[in-house]
Amino acid sequence: MTRSIATAKGLDLVGCPSCHLLCRGQYLGPRQRRICPRCKAVLHVRKPLSIPRTWALLIAAVIFYIPANVLPITTVTSFGSTQSDTILSGVLYFIKTGMWPIAVIIFIASVIVPLAKMLILGFLLISVQRRFPGHKRDRTLLYRITEVIGRWSMVDIYVVTILVALVNLGSFASVQAGPAAPFFAAVVVITMAASMQFDPRLIWDVEPPVQKGEAPR
């Protein structure tokens, strides 16, 4: 006997993405879209075009990740001489000068987090497309992690913003934001958007749905 699970999709219902009301969903709003009767959010059984949209954003993020790491993120002028730093050379500078906690924070936020996020999203996309049956709960947890950690990558952009504001004494001492900064910010924003486009319910869709009309347990 196969165990069947009552999902909203299997019962021809839609959970509202915004207020979580379980709707029958035929209530049509303007432009013939199904909308939630309580909060007027547009209802979709699954996020539309979730997989291709997430892939597109993920690929864009991977492409932007290259200039973000190769180009300098800051240029420091002090007493007439200038020095440019990339994200990684900045981390190395912190290690050399013994500022270990900062080196660790920047390395995790700027290198580990974006990489982990892109790898996890890629793995989740492939696992959904190949209909992997196992470890659904773990994969959902991985998805939740990508949602939570992504924003912390912005820390390097904020450090640049603060340095640019404070260290501004002309040729005596000043900091300029480098060309990598907008690329890196784009990576953060695009990976956040990618993770919002991914629909974790797809992970669970491989289980056989309950027949229509059958009451959920």
Added chain:
Amino acid sequence: MHAFFLYIPRHTEVLTVENATHLIACHECDLVLRIPTVATGQSVRCQRCGALLLRKRKNSLDRTLAFSSAGLILFFLANAFPFLSFQMEAQIRQTTLITGIRELYAQDLQLLALLVLLTTVIVPFVQLAGMLYVLVPVRLNRNAPKLMESFRLIQRLRPWSMMEVFMLGILVSMVKLAQTAKIIPGLALYAFMALIFLMAAAIASLDPHTVWEKWKERP
């Protein structure tokens, strides 16, 4: 009693299932679950995937309102007063929260400046002001234009409010510059730190389910 209804086609007619069984679909795995009676302070998680489905908080509306109003006052302090000062030998440079944003703009990085402005100033402000705009009428059982649309917006904007990440950036910068110059924290920095805690408290005490329920019960 908090009832969960299944709506049938016309939204004026409400169909209760199995004598007003409380049903909800998990937003992360789509499992349809019956909602148990939730005691104050408790949370309900999905049996299958572990997603947080709903939580009941004590005096949720009043607490969120209090934290948001206090947060709004601190928001103005944080933006009006000196944030950090940089002292190197005889030279002193005083900055406010948006000095860096102006500087990025001047360095021809307009989009980056806009992103920083959005994530550290505009979105937090919209969240705080929006919370008051939504919760005051709901608390008083009144209506306001675009009330639920506003509530949806502030919930969707939440990931884009990054004040706590900015705070980490401040700490990193202060340690980085500590060897070469003297960094003097200003009044706005303390207001900003307090604002982060108030914002977190406002979000933690908010119980969206109660807001939706109260909205439905309004006259």
